[in-house]
Amino acid sequence: MRIVFAGTPEFASLALQAILAAGHEVPLVFTQPDRPSGRGLKLTPSAVKQTALAADIPVMQPRSLRLDGKYPDDAATARQALLDAAPDLMVVAAYGLILPKWVLELPVHGCFNIHASLLPRWRGAAPIQRAIEAGDPETGITIMQMDEGLDTGDMLLKQALPITAEHTAASLHDELAAMGAQAVLEAISRCRQGKLVRQPQPAEGVTYASKLEKSEAALDFSQPAAVLARRVRAFNPAPGATVQLPGLNDPVKVWAAQAVAQPAARPPGDLVSASPQGIDIAAADGVLRLLELQKAGGKRQSVAAFVQGWRP
Incomplete structure (x- = not known):
């Protein structure tokens, strides 16, 4: 044709x-x-x-x-x-x-x-x-x-x-x-x-x-962990999902994360733990574990590499 x-x-x-x-x-x-x-x-x-x-x-x-x-x-x-x-x-x-x-x-x-x-x-x-x-x-x-x-x-x-x-x-x-x-x-x-x-x-x-907006990038930890994990996947690569971590001035881009079904025992958005296995942040019904991140102006890193250069 x-x-x-x-x-x-x-x-x-x-x-x-x-x-x-x-x-x-x-x-x-x-x-x-x-x-x-x-x-x-x-x-x-x-x-x-x-x-x-x-x-x-x-x-x-x-x-x-x-x-x-x-x-x-x-x-x-x-x-x-x-x-x-x-x-x-x-x-x-x-x-x-x-x-x-x-x-x-x-x-x-x-x-x-x-x-x-x-x-x-x-x-x-x-x-x-x-x-x-x-x-x-x-x-x-x-x-x-x-x-x-x-x-x-x-x-x-x-x-x-x-x-x-x-x-x-x-x-x-x-x-x-x-x-x-x-x-x-x-x-x-x-x-x-x-x-x-x-x-x-x-x-x-x-x-x-609806069209993706940059304003959607910031993760809202009052939502369930499973919802947040889906947003990370949905916004990869753009506009990207971001989180504000203690000790850092700029938001960090989250490339990969997973929902963890465990009680956070902390208010949503609080840091629960940080290790080479993951950075855990309290969500509405559990924990979101961050697995791959990128600082502003930096390179994409595994969480194990990221925590080496970051102290909350």
Whole structure:
């Protein structure tokens, strides 16, 4: 098929690579404008742009696709490029721009979205992190026929993946990215064969995965230890979970922690003990044991290495 692709981060790049490897023609790619990155704040192309350029595919980076919006010239140029590309289908994955009606209707088969949750649960910006934070037993990939709503379109294909106690947002992201790349190939194949079945999303079970904020990083020890341990995994690597330890001026980033089912006998937030095996902090119903940490401006360390240079 002739497919225009729209996406930005590594999650989307894997899908673009899979589409190209499967032999589909990709005449045009849309991605976000280059962003400052690193200590030097050098403008850096997105993962999708890098993949597209390596494959000699033209790249468009409009600031908006709304013809009546803030950047109408960007949108008009993008519209002409999309018309010239004459796509059978548009595949979208973590693009970062809202697609107006004219985009949704231009491809012959419309726009497919690769969404990292089992819709209708976790519509929105951060489905991977929110699923871990909430303690969901599973998540997955939904290939959706896009409409003008926020992740409200008909479901075309769903694949589930169990969430384990070892999953962080980073590791779950990588598994879902690989799953999404294969799932969209299956959806494209069914589309070519005329075998796609559209299933409207049920009204029951809708939840929204709000964008992660830096203000969420600080752990609230009035919550149960199991909830705090999930937040550490959900916010790894970003925005990171933080804790204020005695004797240190700045919060410490927590990379790994586990809930310990034992009475803390101390008010929530108090230091219970510190050893090479873990730093225990009282929570609402037990103890959160910190296992891997990073001081502000320092390197990521095991708790055994961390306690050598820290005295509460």
